[in-house]
Amino acid sequence: MQSGGDFVDLLRQTGYRFPGENLGDVQSERDLPFEPTDATTILAFQYADGVLVAGDRRATAGNMVLYDRADKVVDLDAFSVMAISGSPSIAFEIARILEHAFQYYRRRLLQEMSLQAKLRRLSLLIKDNLPLAMQGIGAVIPIFATYDRVDARGKIYFYDALGAQFESADFTTTGSGSPAIRGAMYYLNRWGGRRFVEMDRDAAIGHALQLLDTASEYDSATGRYERSADIFPSVKTITASGLAEIETEALRELYVQYVDGEEAGRA
Amino acid sequence: MMLSDEPYRWAEAVANRRDYIEDQIRAGSPVVGVGYEDGILLLTLSQNQQKVFEVYDRITLAGIGHSTDIEKLRQAAIDMAHSIGFNYSEDDVTLRQIVYFGLGPAIKAGFDDVVHSPFLARVLLAELDGQEGAQVFYSVDYDGAFHRHEGWAVVGGVAEADVMMGRELSGLDTGALSLSDAAGAALRAWAMGRWVGKMDEVPTDAEQLEHKAGEVDVADVLETELKDMEVEAVVLGRSQLGKNKYRNVDAEEIAPALAKFKETDKT
Numbered sequence: 001m002q003s004g005g006d007f008v009d010l011l012r013q014t015g016y017r018f019p020g021e022n023l024g025d026v027q028s029e030r031d032l033p034f035e036p037t038d039a040t041t042i043l044a045f046q047y048a049d050g051v052l053v054a055g056d057r058r059a060t061a062g063n064m065v066l067y068d069r070a071d072k073v074v075d076l077d078a079f080s081v082m083a084i085s086g087s088p089s090i091a092f093e094i095a096r097i098l099e100h101a102f103q104y105y106r107r108r109l110l111q112e113m114s115l116q117a118k119l120r121r122l123s124l125l126i127k128d129n130l131p132l133a134m135q136g137i138g139a140v141i142p143i144f145a146t147y148d149r150v151d152a153r154g155k156i157y158f159y160d161a162l163g164a165q166f167e168s169a170d171f172t173t174t175g176s177g178s179p180a181i182r183g184a185m186y187y188l189n190r191w192g193g194r195r196f197v198e199m200d201r202d203a204a205i206g207h208a209l210q211l212l213d214t215a216s217e218y219d220s221a222t223g224r225y226e227r228s229a230d231i232f233p234s235v236k237t238i239t240a241s242g243l244a245e246i247e248t249e250a251l252r253e254l255y256v257q258y259v260d261g262e263e264a265g266r267a
Numbered sequence: 268m269m270l271s272d273e274p275y276r277w278a279e280a281v282a283n284r285r286d287y288i289e290d291q292i293r294a295g296s297p298v299v300g301v302g303y304e305d306g307i308l309l310l311t312l313s314q315n316q317q318k319v320f321e322v323y324d325r326i327t328l329a330g331i332g333h334s335t336d337i338e339k340l341r342q343a344a345i346d347m348a349h350s351i352g353f354n355y356s357e358d359d360v361t362l363r364q365i366v367y368f369g370l371g372p373a374i375k376a377g378f379d380d381v382v383h384s385p386f387l388a389r390v391l392l393a394e395l396d397g398q399e400g401a402q403v404f405y406s407v408d409y410d411g412a413f414h415r416h417e418g419w420a421v422v423g424g425v426a427e428a429d430v431m432m433g434r435e436l437s438g439l440d441t442g443a444l445s446l447s448d449a450a451g452a453a454l455r456a457w458a459m460g461r462w463v464g465k466m467d468e469v470p471t472d473a474e475q476l477e478h479k480a481g482e483v484d485v486a487d488v489l490e491t492e493l494k495d496m497e498v499e500a501v502v503l504g505r506s507q508l509g510k511n512k513y514r515n516v517d518a519e520e521i522a523p524a525l526a527k528f529k530e531t532d533k534t
Contacts, residue, residue, distance in 0.1 A: 016354070103349070110320075
């Protein structure tokens with residue numbers, strides 16, 4: 001007997017087809033090599049209270065800046081987020097399916113979906129997207145971050161374009177700006193005087209802002225604080241008490257302190 | 268055998284069906300819905316088994332009757348809500364749709380199909396801040412007839428129970444009640460409904476019923492029932508963070524109402 005808690009099954013019954021399934025034999029005109037589109041910078045690390053996830057707000061198409069308010073850190077439930085790098089259309093679709101799938105499962109089966117099952121659901125959706133990923137236009141490489149109430153600690157997972165999932169011990173970063181800061185994150189965590197996991201909330205946010213600023217220095221597809229429109233990167237924390245989005249005013253203070261002002265230049 | 272060929276036998280079959288269903292659900296535990304200052308409270312008493320359920324962000328369901336029949340209706344409501352919520356938006360999920368196009372027709376079809384078992388259930392659904400109002404309820408009877416209510420609503424084992432429970436709730440200012448006061452009123456109504464449902468012979472004459480009800484000590488009824496049942500309550504609370512407004516009410520939140528209840532009835 002079917003338990004009936006699978007939201008994707010419900011969608012299929014109502015005629016829904018995942019974007020990749022509609023593709024059939026469609027081929028792009030040019031014989032494109034497989035190049036994931038991932039013009040952004042997303043980072044996540046463990047800090048004292050849980051997990052911090054941050055992303056820039058820029059959306060690009062080639063060398064055009066399309067949008068400077070994209071929110072790439074998407075809430076899935078009260079304790080988990082998916083940070084998106086890759087094709088926004090597919091990524092947002094996956095996030096929307098997951099958000100509904102977690103709630104549907106809880107309501108229908110009267111129990112919370114386990115963390116392992118949540119990871120598996122995301123992995124399956126990425127696998128379903130393989131046809132689009134292989135076309136070079138629809139790859140999604142997300143970071144999944146959550147607070148595991150069973151183990152009482154934050155957890156960060158990253159994926160490859162085919163859906164393989166890995167848990168990251170300390171920190172991770174993806175997107176086109178990530179090569180610019182991966183080494184910096186390693187350096188900071190190892191010799192910066194304080195490991196990420198020892199940082200309090202403010203220090204964690206301050207360092208995330210510094211790192212995104214660094215990424216934007218070297219990657220044109222990564223946005224930084226947008227002075228003219230007053231747009232900050234999105235920063236979210238997940239702790240034992242749940243998900244919190246850091247408000248603009250708090251970001252401003254920490255930005256002045258860590259990026260522009262007194263703490264700038266000191267790790 | 269075509270029952271419809273013989274109008275008299277058809278009418279008889281329907282009447283028998285009504286008697287059968289009413290007999291099956293009469294002694295069940297009623298469900299009471301009352302608005303309060305922050306939203307809607309749904310309350311019942313149950314024996315180690317969940318009776319009030321989350322359907323969607325602002326919609327909840329409870330029923331009286333056969334648990335598997337209630338379960339089928341609950342699942343149908345959840346499927347419908349999530350399908351609409353995903354394909355359209357969260358705001359497009361309305362209780363009216365679920366009742367008019369989902370539960371009402373399904374229950375009616377089950378009731379009309381005289382060769383199969385009907386739904387042995389009466390259900391109560393509540394919606395917070397929907398298109399139809401702030402505190403809206405729909406009750407759906409075992410024959411598929413549904414009714415819209417505002418401010419408060421009940422479903423008991425027999426129609427007379429609904430009437431007597433309503434007496435306890437009508438006139439309440441449901442926009443201003445504290446949660447504790449709403450729980451107190453709901454408990455009083457529940458006890459009255461339970462008492463009517465358990466009568467050997469419910470007087471069909473309203474005056475006679477009212478006269479008998481006047482002699483009932485609802486505190487006694489409640490005290491007796493609480494020996495092997497527990498109060499189960501959920502709220503749809505506006506002040507709840509996030510999109511999902513459903514929350515289980517803790518025993519401590521109900522305790523003051525129970526205590527007060529006992530005091531006032533002893534004086």
